[in-house]
Amino acid sequence: MRYAIYFTPPAGDPLSKVAANWLGRNVFSGAAVKPPAIRSFEPEEVALLTAEPRRYGFHATLKAPFSLDEKFTERDLLSSLMHFASSVAPVTIDRLHVAALGDFFALVPEEPLAELDQLANDVVVALDRFRASATETERARRKPESLSISQLRNLEQWGYPYVFEDFRFHMTLTGRVEEKDKLRVARMLDAFFEPVLSEPVEINNLALFVEAEPGAPFEVHSLHPLSVSPLTGAGRPKKSA
Template sequence: MRYAIYFTPPAGDPLTKVAANWLGRNVFSGHAVKPPAIRSFEAEEVARLTVEPRRYGFHATLKAPFRLDESLTERDLLSALMHFASSTGPVTIPKLQVAAIGHFFALVPEEPLPELDQLANDVVVALDRFRAPATDAEKARRRPDSLSISQLRNLEQWGYPYVFDDFRFHMTLTGRVEEKDRLRVAGMLDAFFEPVLSEPVEIANLALFVEAEPGAPFEVHSLHPLAQPALTGAGRKSA
């Protein structure tokens, strides 16, 4: 079994529902969702675009999937995650937008948010003791030949290349999109998600996801509410 600490909106959030419709799976129930009918896009093409993100479910990575250290238990992880969440304030993303990240598309904040980056940093550090060291095979799957020096260092120390200065908050919508198709896919995604991108997104919980066995779809195990601002003291406003 592997665990991951992600952000995902609550089950009833309009963004969650639209994303489940796009990806073809509800990450809370695990149930398949009827694929959307999109003009000029066949259902099979949408299914191909969403194969990889469908397995992981709609989320933003804060701590990438990891095996639990053998000296610790799921109960230990849950206790630490609840404690961390209860002492950490929420972060509001004023607006998300569709953007290309390399060869795939995702929802990303319209503007940089240092407090969001800090939240991700804190999650990585605070809960790293629960992560079993990455195996050589796990490291190889990150394609180390394609990584920068800092990403390689992150992979060795934290088990994941894209943390700290290499972190970028994103909620993945597609797998690899060929260059010739990117303008068409970008326009379609803009139109599909536009109705739910006008409102701010509050990161008010941390989600524990689980992968029951290798290759199985990730599902929400539990949501852990972040503290209300009044409970976080006089330090950072939210992080």
């Protein structure tokens, strides 16, 4: 069993519904969703584009998948997650848009948002005690030879390269896309998601996702509302040195 702490919109949110249609799976129920009919894209091509993100479900990573340290139980993790979520304020993203991040596509904020980066930092620090140390196999999967110095340091200390200064909020839509196909895929994704990208997105929950066994699809275990008013919110935990 592995756990991850992500953001995903509620099941009834229009963005969740469109994303489930695109990825071909409902991350709340685990049910398959009929692939979309897209002009100039065969269903098999869409299935290939979405194969990797389909397994993880529609989400933004706040704390990457981890095994639970043997000192703790799932109930311990849930209790701490609920307490943490109740102590921090929601963050609003004015607008998401489709962007290429290296060789894959994702939804990202149009403008940097310091409050969102801080929330991600806080999640990493506040809940890291529940994470079992990564195995050599898990570490190798991150391809340490390709990482920067700061990313290697993050991998060693926090179990994931892309935290703190290396974090970028994103909601993955595709696996690897060949350079020759990027413009075509970008235009298609812009058109597909445009109807649900005109409204702000409120980061108003922390979602606990679970992977029941190695290689199994991740599913939502529970959503935990962020419930402190931004005007009266308590202080946040800080990144350790």
